[in-house]
Amino acid sequence: xxxxxAGIDETQTLAAADGSRPRRPRRHGPVFxxxxxxxxxxxxxxxxxxxxxISPPLLYLLVFFLIPFAFALKISLxxxxxxxxxxxxxxxxxxxSHIHFTLNLGNFQYLFADEVYGLSYLYSLKTAxxxxxxxxxxxxxxxxxxxxxxxxTQSILLxxxxxxxxxxxxxxxxxxxxxxxxxxLLNEALLWLGIIHQPLQIMRTTLAVYLGIIYTYxxxxxxxxxxxxxxxxxxLLEAAADLGSPPWRAFFDVTLPLSMPGVIAGSMLVFIxxxxxxxxxxxxxxxxxxxxGRVLWDEFFGNRDWPVASAVAIAxxxxxxxxxxxxxxxxxxxxxx
Amino acid sequence: MQDRVPPLLLSVLCLGxxxxxxPIIVLIGYSFNASSLVSVWGGLTTSWYTQLLHNxxxxxxxxxxxxxxxxxxxxxxxxxxxxxxxxxxxxxxxGRLLLTGMVNAPLVMPExxxxxxxxxxxxxxxxxxxxxxxxxxxxxxxxxxxxTAYVTITMQxxxxxxxxxxxxxxxxxxxxxxxxxxxxxxxxxVPALTSSWLLSFTLSLDDLVISSFVSGPGASTLPMVIxxxxxxxxxxxxxxxxxxIIAAVGACVLLAGYLxxxxxQQRLKDAQLAEQ
Numbered sequence: 199x200x201x202x203x204a205g206i207d208e209t210q211t212l213a214a215a216d217g218s219r220p221r222r223p224r225r226h227g228p229v230f231x232x233x234x235x236x237x238x239x240x241x242x243x244x245x246x247x248x249x250x251x252i253s254p255p256l257l258y259l260l261v262f263f264l265i266p267f268a269f270a271l272k273i274s275l276x277x278x279x280x281x282x283x284x285x286x287x288x289x290x291x292x293x294x295s296h297i298h299f300t301l302n303l304g305n306f307q308y309l310f311a312d313e314v315y316g317l318s319y320l321y322s323l324k325t326a327x328x329x330x331x332x333x334x335x336x337x338x339x340x341x342x343x344x345x346x347x348x349x350x351t352q353s354i355l356l357x358x359x360x361x362x363x364x365x366x367x368x369x370x371x372x373x374x375x376x377x378x379x380x381x382x383l384l385n386e387a388l389l390w391l392g393i394i395h396q397p398l399q400i401m402r403t404t405l406a407v408y409l410g411i412i413y414t415y416x417x418x419x420x421x422x423x424x425x426x427x428x429x430x431x432x433x434l435l436e437a438a439a440d441l442g443s444p445p446w447r448a449f450f451d452v453t454l455p456l457s458m459p460g461v462i463a464g465s466m467l468v469f470i471x472x473x474x475x476x477x478x479x480x481x482x483x484x485x486x487x488x489x490x491g492r493v494l495w496d497e498f499f500g501n502r503d504w505p506v507a508s509a510v511a512i513a514x515x516x517x518x519x520x521x522x523x524x525x526x527x528x529x530x531x532x533x534x535x
Numbered sequence: 536m537q538d539r540v541p542p543l544l545l546s547v548l549c550l551g552x553x554x555x556x557x558p559i560i561v562l563i564g565y566s567f568n569a570s571s572l573v574s575v576w577g578g579l580t581t582s583w584y585t586q587l588l589h590n591x592x593x594x595x596x597x598x599x600x601x602x603x604x605x606x607x608x609x610x611x612x613x614x615x616x617x618x619x620x621x622x623x624x625x626x627x628x629x630g631r632l633l634l635t636g637m638v639n640a641p642l643v644m645p646e647x648x649x650x651x652x653x654x655x656x657x658x659x660x661x662x663x664x665x666x667x668x669x670x671x672x673x674x675x676x677x678x679x680x681x682x683t684a685y686v687t688i689t690m691q692x693x694x695x696x697x698x699x700x701x702x703x704x705x706x707x708x709x710x711x712x713x714x715x716x717x718x719x720x721x722x723x724x725v726p727a728l729t730s731s732w733l734l735s736f737t738l739s740l741d742d743l744v745i746s747s748f749v750s751g752p753g754a755s756t757l758p759m760v761i762x763x764x765x766x767x768x769x770x771x772x773x774x775x776x777x778x779x780i781i782a783a784v785g786a787c788v789l790l791a792g793y794l795x796x797x798x799x800q801q802r803l804k805d806a807q808l809a810e811q
Contacts (some may be wrong), residue, residue: 269652372765379700477744
């Protein structure tokens with residue numbers, strides 16, 4: 199508290215020191231002599247004071263979000279060892295004070311040699327791609343419908359969409375299991391209606407993984423789409439109609455191109471996390487649904503092979519940087535507009 | 536915007552909302568099912584809820600998760616607000632691009648990668664500094680990182696709409712910039728700060744993957760306990776627990792939404808008053 203007060207006083211004194219705005223000192227008591235040192239300190243504060251605001255979050259994210267990637271890179275170049283932590287040092291000093299510098303590229307070679315990594319990465323890409331497509335097909339009309347309602351309905355509908363978005367991811371996957379398992383609601387209903395005569399096996403199949411991703415990521419698609427569709431200038435559509443364009447034509451000529459930033463931002467928000475999905479393939483998928491997140495988890499906790507797991511993470515990250523950069527590009531564009 | 540929504544669009548919207556809510560409603564329904572066989576309806580009961588109160592493992596985990604959530608959201612709101620102020624008010628500083636990137640990246644970064652890299656950092660730090668030991672501390676540090684990103688984005692969009700004329704007036708009257716901000720702008724930010732806090736709290740409470748990586752022996756958060764139970768299949772006491780969490784989180788989000796909406800209305804009202 200006191201420190202904060204001191205800071206504010208300094209800036210106030212500065213205003214007076216500049217001579218621009220003479221004013222009474224706020225507090226009673228002895229007026230400090232404006233020594234040269236104090237003016238210097240105040241000037242420093244004025245020039246660099248903003249760093250007191252910028253540096254805490256910048257340093258925190260730097261140390262605990264960005265620098266960890268450097269550690270992952272370092273450990274991906276180490277060797278597995280039977281000790282705690284389970285990897286060797288890259289730099290080591292021998293008793294006769296020689297510094298040993300060992301880089302082990304074997305982990306990365308291993309990623310190419312063992313096809314499980316490549317296959318699971320491609321499988322994750324495929325799963326994420328088709329789920330994104332379905333989310334887009336379902337989310338676009340939803341966002342468009344919300345954008346066309348009145349302002350007050352919009353805020354209610356948005357809350358309806360946002361609520362599951364914040365509700366526990368794990369619990370929603372679990373809730374879905376209650377619907378699609380062998381004696382779940384879906385099978386019971388279909389049996390009761392006489393559409394099927396024996397329960398469908400959905401759990402532990404690829405279909406369950408798709409359903410899980412679509413169900414949990416749908417809000418991520420709807421929200422950015424809504425944000426662009428809401429801003430759409432309606433007079434453009436009216437102009438198209440006046441010039442004789444049928445509604446579907448106007449949609450493809452006007453609405454869709456203008457909503458492209460939302461389509462891309464929403465698709466990225468679904469696609470990128472879906473590639474690394476771990477919970478859904480583990481809880482809903484079968485043994486065939488080896489997505490990269492699951493492989494990574496098993497490598498880490500099952501095999502305790504941290505260097506290989508780090509190498510998988512680094513390779514995965516490098517392959518992700520492109521899509522992430524694309525997402526950043528479009529999201530900043532959206533923010534600016 | 537038109538008021539009439541084409542029926543086809545409306546039906547897709549209803550279908551989508553039904554897909555989002557049906558599983559949750561069914562889950563809550565099952566949590567009151569007296570039969571321990573999940574497929575058979577055996578009448579209403581609340582016994583699964585009372586059983587939870589006697590399950591020490593779940594109570595401990597719930598308490599740990601709540602403690603973590605409170606510490607994390609408080610720290611994340613402070614750091615995230617500072618980051619938002621930096622990004623909105625200081626247009627040019629070294630590291631601005633870096634900060635923007637680090638704030639946006641956690642939103643799309645697969646949790647499993649964040650979790651692994653953070654664990655590797657903590658392990659190396661423990662090796663060198665003998666701190667932090669894996670458990671409460673490491674979970675808090677890891678959660679603060681991604682919650683800060685979410686808070687920054689919320690506060691950033693709120694700060695961009697702030698009318699700065701009051702703050703400028705305060706500075707003209709001799710307030711220092713910090714004082715002017717605290718006296719004029721901050722009170723208007725309270726609803727947004729509260730909702731950021733609540734949202735960070737739910738994010739921290741929900742996190743499974745990052746916590747699993749950075750946690751150590753003996754520190755199991757609620758999602759970690761639920762995950763190990765759920766892997767064994769659907770069970771009625773997990774239904775009850777899940778319903779409770781969903782209700783609590785739902786209440787948090789509704790409150791956050793209400794606060795945001797009220798502050799927005801207040802802002803519009805103020806703007807109208809200012810024009811008159």
